Amino acid sequence: MTAAMRPTISACPACDAAPAAEALAERAAQKEAQLALSVPGVHCALCITTVEDALTRHPGVRSARVNLTLKRATVEAAPEVEADALVGVLEGIGYEAHELDAGTLSATQTDKAGRDLLMRLAVAGFATMNVMLLSISVWSGAEAATRDMFHWISAAIALPTIVFSGRPFFVSAWGALKHRRLNMDVPIVLAIVLALATSLWETSLSGEYAYFDAALALVFFLLAGRYLDYRTRAVARSAAEELAALEVPRAVRLRDGAEETVQVSALVAGDLVLVRPGGRMPVDGEIVEGQSELDRSLLTGETVPVFAGPGLGVSAGEVNLTGPLVVRATAVGEETSLHRMADLVAIAESGRSNYTSLADKAARLYAPGVHILSALSFVGWYLYTWDMRTALNIAAAVLIITCPCALGLAVPAVTTAASGRLFRKGMLIKHATALERLAQVDVVVFDKTGTLTAGTPDLINLEDFSPEELSVALALAQGSSHPLSQALSAAAQGAGVRPAALSGIEEVPGYGTQGRLDGALVRLGRASWVGAAPLAQTAAFLSLGEGAPRAFRFADSLRPGAEAAVAALKADGKDVLLMSGDTAGAVEALAGRLGITHWVAEALPEDKAAKVQALADEGRHVLMVGDGLNDTAALASAHVSISPASALDAARVASDIVLLGGDLEPIAEALSTARSATKRIRENFRIATVYNIVAVPLAVAGLATPLIAALAMSLSSITVSLNALRLR
Amino acid sequence: MQILAYLIPISLLLGGVGLLAFVYTVKTNQYDDPEGDARRILSGQYDDKPKT
Numbered sequence: 001m002t003a004a005m006r007p008t009i010s011a012c013p014a015c016d017a018a019p020a021a022e023a024l025a026e027r028a029a030q031k032e033a034q035l036a037l038s039v040p041g042v043h044c045a046l047c048i049t050t051v052e053d054a055l056t057r058h059p060g061v062r063s064a065r066v067n068l069t070l071k072r073a074t075v076e077a078a079p080e081v082e083a084d085a086l087v088g089v090l091e092g093i094g095y096e097a098h099e100l101d102a103g104t105l106s107a108t109q110t111d112k113a114g115r116d117l118l119m120r121l122a123v124a125g126f127a128t129m130n131v132m133l134l135s136i137s138v139w140s141g142a143e144a145a146t147r148d149m150f151h152w153i154s155a156a157i158a159l160p161t162i163v164f165s166g167r168p169f170f171v172s173a174w175g176a177l178k179h180r181r182l183n184m185d186v187p188i189v190l191a192i193v194l195a196l197a198t199s200l201w202e203t204s205l206s207g208e209y210a211y212f213d214a215a216l217a218l219v220f221f222l223l224a225g226r227y228l229d230y231r232t233r234a235v236a237r238s239a240a241e242e243l244a245a246l247e248v249p250r251a252v253r254l255r256d257g258a259e260e261t262v263q264v265s266a267l268v269a270g271d272l273v274l275v276r277p278g279g280r281m282p283v284d285g286e287i288v289e290g291q292s293e294l295d296r297s298l299l300t301g302e303t304v305p306v307f308a309g310p311g312l313g314v315s316a317g318e319v320n321l322t323g324p325l326v327v328r329a330t331a332v333g334e335e336t337s338l339h340r341m342a343d344l345v346a347i348a349e350s351g352r353s354n355y356t357s358l359a360d361k362a363a364r365l366y367a368p369g370v371h372i373l374s375a376l377s378f379v380g381w382y383l384y385t386w387d388m389r390t391a392l393n394i395a396a397a398v399l400i401i402t403c404p405c406a407l408g409l410a411v412p413a414v415t416t417a418a419s420g421r422l423f424r425k426g427m428l429i430k431h432a433t434a435l436e437r438l439a440q441v442d443v444v445v446f447d448k449t450g451t452l453t454a455g456t457p458d459l460i461n462l463e464d465f466s467p468e469e470l471s472v473a474l475a476l477a478q479g480s481s482h483p484l485s486q487a488l489s490a491a492a493q494g495a496g497v498r499p500a501a502l503s504g505i506e507e508v509p510g511y512g513t514q515g516r517l518d519g520a521l522v523r524l525g526r527a528s529w530v531g532a533a534p535l536a537q538t539a540a541f542l543s544l545g546e547g548a549p550r551a552f553r554f555a556d557s558l559r560p561g562a563e564a565a566v567a568a569l570k571a572d573g574k575d576v577l578l579m580s581g582d583t584a585g586a587v588e589a590l591a592g593r594l595g596i597t598h599w600v601a602e603a604l605p606e607d608k609a610a611k612v613q614a615l616a617d618e619g620r621h622v623l624m625v626g627d628g629l630n631d632t633a634a635l636a637s638a639h640v641s642i643s644p645a646s647a648l649d650a651a652r653v654a655s656d657i658v659l660l661g662g663d664l665e666p667i668a669e670a671l672s673t674a675r676s677a678t679k680r681i682r683e684n685f686r687i688a689t690v691y692n693i694v695a696v697p698l699a700v701a702g703l704a705t706p707l708i709a710a711l712a713m714s715l716s717s718i719t720v721s722l723n724a725l726r727l728r
Numbered sequence: 729m730q731i732l733a734y735l736i737p738i739s740l741l742l743g744g745v746g747l748l749a750f751v752y753t754v755k756t757n758q759y760d761d762p763e764g765d766a767r768r769i770l771s772g773q774y775d776d777k778p779k780t
Binding site: 044047048052065066067069115118119122126129133147149153463695 | 740743746754762763
């Protein structure tokens with residue numbers, strides 16, 4: 001799983017300065033150098049000791065600890081120890097390793113909120129068990145002084161426990177009341193407080209019924225629901241953080257001709273930055289030295305690399321392909337075009353926040369209903385008997401019995417089960433209501449480059465060439481690490497071609513590769529360089545000295561599962577749309593290949609967001625699947641959104657669900673899982689309501705005893721949890 | 729019924745010991761790496777003292 005979680009792009013310094021800035025603040029806070037490495041290969045007892053020993057033996061390392069659950073190694077070392085060296089050490093003993101940004105990860109390591117919730121749950125569980133034991137003796141017939149003693153002991157246990165364990169509910173209910181709203185916690189708190197108060201009063205009068213056990217059981221079950229909910233989100237957050245942490249924000253700054261590696265946030269406008277081939281632009285700027293080609297696909301969706309030479313403006317996030325470039329920074333950090341996109345996202349997001357979750361909808365119906373019912377039974381009984389004590393007792397019983405124990409578990413139990421199932425399929429549910437929204441989807445909008453396609457080119461006209469031409473092309477292609485050359489050599493080698501014997505092969509950054517075949521100059525590269533007319537689609541040209549240059553044409557290779565996902569979505573009755581910033585020809589070709597009838601080409605980021613918004617205005621629920629920066633606004637404005645792990649951090653942040661593997665196939669399955677999860681949630685609400693309908697008349701009639709309350713509460717909670725587990 | 733005077737404190741005490749033990753395990757990060765801890769006992773290296 002962890003191996004699949006690695007994005008294909010290993011370093012993205014400028015993707016998002018937000019985690020980087022936090023990381024820096026964090027790093028400043030902790031002076032001790034702590035390095036985190038992701039080691040996806042550890043799996044056994046021996047691996048732990050091997051990895052730890054190897055790391056500890058490295059000079060400067062004080063201690064190393066492997067966490068097998070997270071497949072991560074934490075190293076405490078002297079400040080001069082570089083993570084790269086440690087990665088090298090691990091690779092030397094055969095373990096794949098990647099540096100993680102320790103600052104970005106800090107939140108998972110000190111999981112205070114989770115621990116806090118667990119502690120409250122443990123205390124509530126302890127108190128519930130003890131008070132239940134005492135209550136059982138009361139129910140089975142303890143009388144007079146014995147019963148009073150048991151009630152007093154229960155009170156002594158229950159009061160401090162409620163104060164400690166019930167705190168999350170008190171805080172949340174108070175927050176809601178302050179804003180003059182009602183949430184699920186308001187009736188909970190009212191029930192707990194009223195139950196405790198009447199029970200204390202009853203006990204002091206040697207009364208028969210006390211609800212200490214019910215109040216505690218309520219807190220225990222509800223905390224269990226909260227904890228489940230929290231765990232589900234913590235798992236998703238931790239995995240999402242790991243993705244973000246893989247992108248360590250560093251850049252190489254040139255100062256007086258010397259190279260130094262610095263944090264991206266330390267760069268200022270005017271700095272000279274060296275970007276090596278394969279590296280990503282950390283800043284907006286202008287090229288001052290070097291020639292190369294730039295891959296802008298993550299920003300614009302264009303698949304054809306752009307020639308880059310001195311004077312060309314570059315934007316943060318573009319990938320340098322062939323030659324080293326020196327860039328003079330003109331905008332850094334939050335002023336980069338990458339970050340200006342964030343404003344667009346913020347605007348888009350404001351439209352989505354009005355989704356009401358099923359739980360909130362239930363609470364809106366439920367909370368006032370319960371209060372009115374309880375108040376009515378209080379008034380009714382008071383007018384009937386003119387006895388405050390009876391009336392108050394019955395009001396408390398109504399609140400306790402109707403209390404949303406099962407309702408509190410109804411949603412978290414199902415989302416935990418569903419998220420766990422999807423996580424094993426390679427999907428990370430980041431947002432709490434993402435599953436509910438996913439279930440409503442009726443239109444699916446795909447981005448092309450990097451989403452439906454893998455972002456790596458495939459040669460499509462190999463058979464047009466003679467073996468001689470291919471052997472020359474292969475020899476030239478092997479001299480370069482350009483994506484097109486690599487695709488060409490892979491295809492030629494796959495066809496059994498052997499490289500021709502060329503002399504003087506050299507790569508001309510930004511143009512291509514050239515060499516000499518029996519004295520004649522042969523070239524493989526850009527159209528203008530070999531003297532050919534450029535084509536609309538991605539192509540590399542081969543010139544053999546005489547005759548017209550020949551074009552090797554490339555198509556983007558499909559991401560695994562793309563065809564299956566589109567077919568399954570269409571079979572499911574969803575409308576599928578393709579929207580790309582690439583040229584019409586490329587988009588049309590892909591749409592034809594996948595059988596998508598509706599497509600939009602050359603779409604600007606604003607166009608994409610506007611199109612999604614227009615669909616939403618028609619009342620459609622849009623699922624947006626995209627990875628690039630040009631998709632972020634559309635991702636944020638869609639009803640629900642998915643991005644692959646290889647996407648830019650900004651896109652991953654804007655989407656609700658992250659696909660961890662390279663495969664798109666789980667998308668169709670996620671839709672059906674989401675639908676069945678939503679069905680289960682509704683079923684759970686219905687089950688809880690049935691229990692209420694049975695128990696409430698008893699409570700209002702004054703026939704409810706603490707025994708009935710305890711039974712109704714436990715039975716409904718257990719039924720609801722079991723129903724949720726049926727999802728697996 | 730005199731026996732209750734002993735039994736109730738004893739049951740509360742035992743429950744309390746369990747609770748304190750649990751609190752101790754949470755406070756000392758014993759749930760951070762359940763899988764790794766399960767494997768570490770297989771290695772002779774930590775027989776004298778656990779890895780800090």
